[in-house]
Amino acid sequence: MTNQFFPSYTIGADAYDAVPGICGAFGKTAVIIGGEKSRAAAEPAIRKACEGKLEILGSFQYGENSGFEPAKALTEIPEVQQADMIFAVGGGRAVDTAKIAAEYMDKPVFTFPTLCSNCAPVTAVCVAYHPDGTFCQVWYRKRPAYHTFINTEVILHSPRDYFWAGIGDALSKQYEVLFSVRGDETVPYVRSLGAQMAGNCSDELLKYGEAAMEAFDKKELTEDFERVVQLVIITTGLVSNCLTGDYNSSVGHAIYNGHTEIPHDREYLHGAVVCYGTLVLLTLDKQYEARDRMLAFCRQLALPHKLADVGESVETAERLAEHASTKYDLDQSPYKITKDMLLKAILELEELSKDEK
Numbered sequence: 001m002t003n004q005f006f007p008s009y010t011i012g013a014d015a016y017d018a019v020p021g022i023c024g025a026f027g028k029t030a031v032i033i034g035g036e037k038s039r040a041a042a043e044p045a046i047r048k049a050c051e052g053k054l055e056i057l058g059s060f061q062y063g064e065n066s067g068f069e070p071a072k073a074l075t076e077i078p079e080v081q082q083a084d085m086i087f088a089v090g091g092g093r094a095v096d097t098a099k100i101a102a103e104y105m106d107k108p109v110f111t112f113p114t115l116c117s118n119c120a121p122v123t124a125v126c127v128a129y130h131p132d133g134t135f136c137q138v139w140y141r142k143r144p145a146y147h148t149f150i151n152t153e154v155i156l157h158s159p160r161d162y163f164w165a166g167i168g169d170a171l172s173k174q175y176e177v178l179f180s181v182r183g184d185e186t187v188p189y190v191r192s193l194g195a196q197m198a199g200n201c202s203d204e205l206l207k208y209g210e211a212a213m214e215a216f217d218k219k220e221l222t223e224d225f226e227r228v229v230q231l232v233i234i235t236t237g238l239v240s241n242c243l244t245g246d247y248n249s250s251v252g253h254a255i256y257n258g259h260t261e262i263p264h265d266r267e268y269l270h271g272a273v274v275c276y277g278t279l280v281l282l283t284l285d286k287q288y289e290a291r292d293r294m295l296a297f298c299r300q301l302a303l304p305h306k307l308a309d310v311g312e313s314v315e316t317a318e319r320l321a322e323h324a325s326t327k328y329d330l331d332q333s334p335y336k337i338t339k340d341m342l343l344k345a346i347l348e349l350e351e352l353s354k355d356e357k
């Protein structure tokens with residue numbers, strides 16, 4: 001038997017109005033779990049939408065980082081134990097921690113992304129970190145959230161860097177997935193479907209990304225903005241739910257996961273580093289036309305496209321390649337990717353921006 005779950009969602013400035021109608025089928029009480037800022041951004045509107053229809057028993061901080069320890073701690077809170085369902089509010093880490101806690105407790109979870117930064121709200125995948133912030137593992141729930149409520153007004157007023165990095169992360173999808181499945185001789189139906197859905201994700205982002213960023217900066221809800229929000233959250237999520245394991249990622253995410261193991265001068269957002277790593281993938285795989293198109297887009301939006309943009313340099317490139325080369329993201333590749341190949345691609349890509357400050 002195979003169960004296949006797909007994300008279902010509501011999007012719009014009034015998305016929360018749909019909460020009682022959709023969640024009411026799962027019970028009468030809920031708890032909100034999220035980060036401090038995300039709850040401040042979304043909770044008043046969620047509570048207002050639920051008034052007289054669904055009781056919110058409490059609202060709790062998810063912890064500091066996504067992982068098993070903070071999820072376990074949440075399961076010990078009496079209101080969380082008592083609630084019929086869990087409302088996961090926030091960006092990737094808060095949502096993933098709430099998803100893990102809900103799975104531990106076998107309670108339905110609904111997600112309320114307050115950032116447009118990744119597909120965590122609509123996927124069964126949870127990324128767990130060790131308490132010290134280093135990558136721990138990718139962990140799978142039985143199913144994604146029952147429904148996702150994307151309030152575009154909340155997203156429009158979220159921190160700019162996350163939206164920007166979210167575009168960077170989503171840009172990896174098409175290239176990483178199509179690279180991973182290439183040469184795969186026996187493609188099961190769902191994996192093939194996932195590859196098809198990934199097939200124009202980056203192309204569309206390159207087409208609509210700039211206009212969406214502009215709308216974001218002007219605080220205008222436009223069709224291009226809403227489209228990019230759906231590309232970043234929904235398209236990537238649909239694909240992730242079809243492709244388990246290492247089909248979902250490749251060099252871009254291997255570079256990111258390697259990058260987290262190296263100390264840096266400051267924090268670099270997931271999507272920002274993945275974006276850089278995706279350019280490394282396209283260079284390594286000699287997809288020069290696609291690489292140059294993406295490179296031009298990255299320059300336009302000031303997305304990372306050279307080592308200095310991710311806190312690295314030509315001197316430290318070998319260490320980055322070394323760390324990236326050991327990551328599971330590379331397991332499913334049409335050919336074996338070595339540390340030397342990664343380093344060569346990093347340096348080749350660097351040459352293209354050597355005149356930039």
Ligand SMILES: [Zn+2]
Nearest residue numbers: 118169270274
């Ligand atoms: Zn990612």
